[in-house]
Amino acid sequence: VADVKGGPDQGLDKLGQSLVITGWVRTLRVQSSVTFVEINDGSCLSNMQCVMDSGAEGYDQVESGSITTGASIWVQGVVVESQGSKQKVELKVNKIVLVGKSDPSFPIQKKRASREFLRTKAHLRPRTNTFGAVARVRNALAYATHKFFQENGFIWVASPIITASDCEGAGEQFCVTTLIPNSHETADSPVDAIPKVNNGLIDWSQDFFGKPAFLTVSGQLNAETYATALSDVYTFGPTFRAENSNTSRHLAEFWMIEPELAFADLNDDMACATAYLQSVIRYVLDNCKEDMEFFNTWIDKGIIDRLSDLANRDVVQITYTEAIDLLSRANKKFEFPVKWGCDLQSEHERYITEEAFGGCPDIKAFYMRQNDDGRTVAAMDMLVPKIGELIGGSQREERLEYLEARLDDLKLNKDAYWWYLDLRRYGSVPHAGFGLGFERLVQFATGMDNIRDAIPFPRTPASAEF
Ligand code: 4AD
Ligand code: MG
Numbered sequence: 001v002a003d004v005k006g007g008p009d010q011g012l013d014k015l016g017q018s019l020v021i022t023g024w025v026r027t028l029r030v031q032s033s034v035t036f037v038e039i040n041d042g043s044c045l046s047n048m049q050c051v052m053d054s055g056a057e058g059y060d061q062v063e064s065g066s067i068t069t070g071a072s073i074w075v076q077g078v079v080v081e082s083q084g085s086k087q088k089v090e091l092k093v094n095k096i097v098l099v100g101k102s103d104p105s106f107p108i109q110k111k112r113a114s115r116e117f118l119r120t121k122a123h124l125r126p127r128t129n130t131f132g133a134v135a136r137v138r139n140a141l142a143y144a145t146h147k148f149f150q151e152n153g154f155i156w157v158a159s160p161i162i163t164a165s166d167c168e169g170a171g172e173q174f175c176v177t178t179l180i181p182n183s184h185e186t187a188d189s190p191v192d193a194i195p196k197v198n199n200g201l202i203d204w205s206q207d208f209f210g211k212p213a214f215l216t217v218s219g220q221l222n223a224e225t226y227a228t229a230l231s232d233v234y235t236f237g238p239t240f241r242a243e244n245s246n247t248s249r250h251l252a253e254f255w256m257i258e259p260e261l262a263f264a265d266l267n268d269d270m271a272c273a274t275a276y277l278q279s280v281i282r283y284v285l286d287n288c289k290e291d292m293e294f295f296n297t298w299i300d301k302g303i304i305d306r307l308s309d310l311a312n313r314d315v316v317q318i319t320y321t322e323a324i325d326l327l328s329r330a331n332k333k334f335e336f337p338v339k340w341g342c343d344l345q346s347e348h349e350r351y352i353t354e355e356a357f358g359g360c361p362d363i364k365a366f367y368m369r370q371n372d373d374g375r376t377v378a379a380m381d382m383l384v385p386k387i388g389e390l391i392g393g394s395q396r397e398e399r400l401e402y403l404e405a406r407l408d409d410l411k412l413n414k415d416a417y418w419w420y421l422d423l424r425r426y427g428s429v430p431h432a433g434f435g436l437g438f439e440r441l442v443q444f445a446t447g448m449d450n451i452r453d454a455i456p457f458p459r460t461p462a463s464a465e466f
Helices: 059-063 115-119 129-151 220-230 266-287 289-299 303-312 320-329 346-356 400-409 414-425 438-446
Strands: 018-030 034-040 048-053 072-081 089-100 233-240 253-262 379-384 388-395 431-437
Touching: 018 048, 018 089, 034 059, 034 072, 048 059, 048 072, 059 089, 129 233, 129 266, 129 289, 129 438, 220 233, 220 253, 220 414, 220 431, 253 266, 253 438, 266 289, 266 303, 266 379, 266 388, 266 431, 266 438, 289 303, 320 346, 346 379, 346 388, 388 438, 400 414, 431 438
Parallel strands: 048 089
Antiparallel strands: 018 034, 018 072, 034 048, 072 089, 233 253, 253 431, 379 388, 388 431
C-alpha cells in the first residue's frame, strides 16, 4: 500500500495498474450493489480502499458474511481514481480470496480502545493505527541511529547480555540461573527445576555454571574495551534494570544506544549527543511524514513543530551547580528538596526542561572522570521536555590510580574489574560516551506518554506476559 499511496501523487501515477494486495480488513461496508473493504498491510498508516461488486471472483464470501474486521485477505484489482474525498485512488477488485477468517470475538474493533486495554492485547495491538505508527517510527529511529553512526565512522560492537559486571554499581541487576538439565521435563513447574543448593535455598549469585552472572544494565564497559582499540564505537541492544519502579519512563527491559569516543572529552561527548539526536529527529520528520501527522493530530498536538525546532536549535548547556541554583531560585515547592549534591528527581527535570529550559548530571558512577575541583565529575545528562532524562553520559576516568582509589572509596571489588583496569594500564586514552534509552527516544519522537507503548512487548514489575 505504501508503494502505491506513499508517493507524491498519492497513487494517481499508478492509475490503470493491476496489482495484488494482501493485508487485514479494517472495515467493511456493504451497500446494495457494492462493497467497500478497507485493507491495511502495515506498510503505512493508510488503508487501501477496495471496491467490489458481484462481478468480482470470490464475492460470494463477502455476501455470506465470512469476511469481517480482522480477517486476512488477498485481493487482485486495478488502481482507479476514487470517488470519495478521503483518498485519491482505490482498488477496483477483480478477485478476492479470504486467507484467514477472523472470529467474531476479535477484540480490536473499530471504536477506539484505551491504551490500558490494548496493553493487555499486546499481540493484537499492532493492528491499530497508533501501534502501527509507533512500530514504523521506532524502526525509522533504529535505522537512523545506525545511519548516523556509520556515516560518522563509528563501528557497531555487540555487547553481551549476560555479564558478571554491574556497570552502574547500583545493584539493580537480574540474576541468571540455570535449570537442572532435563529435570524441567519431569518437574511440575520450571521453578522445581531450579537447582536447590544451600539447604534448599537457591544461591542466586552463583548459578551461571557455578559462577555469578547477571543480565547487563549497560554495555558501556565492554564498549570502552573496543573504543580503546578501534577508536569510535557504539552499541545498540537490550539492557535490563531490576528497579521496581512503576512509572511512565521506566522499563525492566529497554534498549540502549551507547557510543564511546576515544581521544575525546566531555565537550566532544555532548557535541556527539546533540548531533546524533538532531540527526535522528530530522530523519523521522523527513521520512515518516504520514505517521508524524497522525501523532500530531491524535496523540500530541504540536509535536511536529517542537521536534522541528529541536532539530534546528542550539541545545542549552548548564552545569550541575547552575541547575541547582536555578531550582533553588524557582518559585516552586518541590516534593524532594533541592540542595547541592542531591540527584535530580523527575519533578526537577521537568521544571528545568518545561519551565526553565535544559541539562544536568546524575550522581557519580565509579567510572566518571573526576574534575580538578575534586568534588564533581565530568558527566552530563540531556533532558528533554515531557521525558526528562533522555541521555546520560560522561568522560571516563582514564587514570589508573584515580580509578583504583574511586573503586576503593565505593567499596567495589577491584579484582572483578581487572580487565577494565587493564585498559588504563595499556595505552590509556581520554575517552567519553553516553547512553540513550531508545524507548524514551521513541516516546519523545511520537508523543506517546507511557513508555509501555513505545516497545512492542513491555517488561515491567507488573507484567512480562506475551
Ligand atoms: O543514565 P544511565 O543509567 O547511564 C548508563 O547506563 C551509562 N552506562 C550510559 C553510558 O554512559 N554509556 O542510563 C542511560 C539512559 C538514561 O538516560 C535513560 O534514557 C535510559 O538509559 N534508561 C532507561 N530507560 C527505560 N527504562 C529504564 N529503567 C531506564 N534506565 C535508564
Ligand atoms: Mg542517568
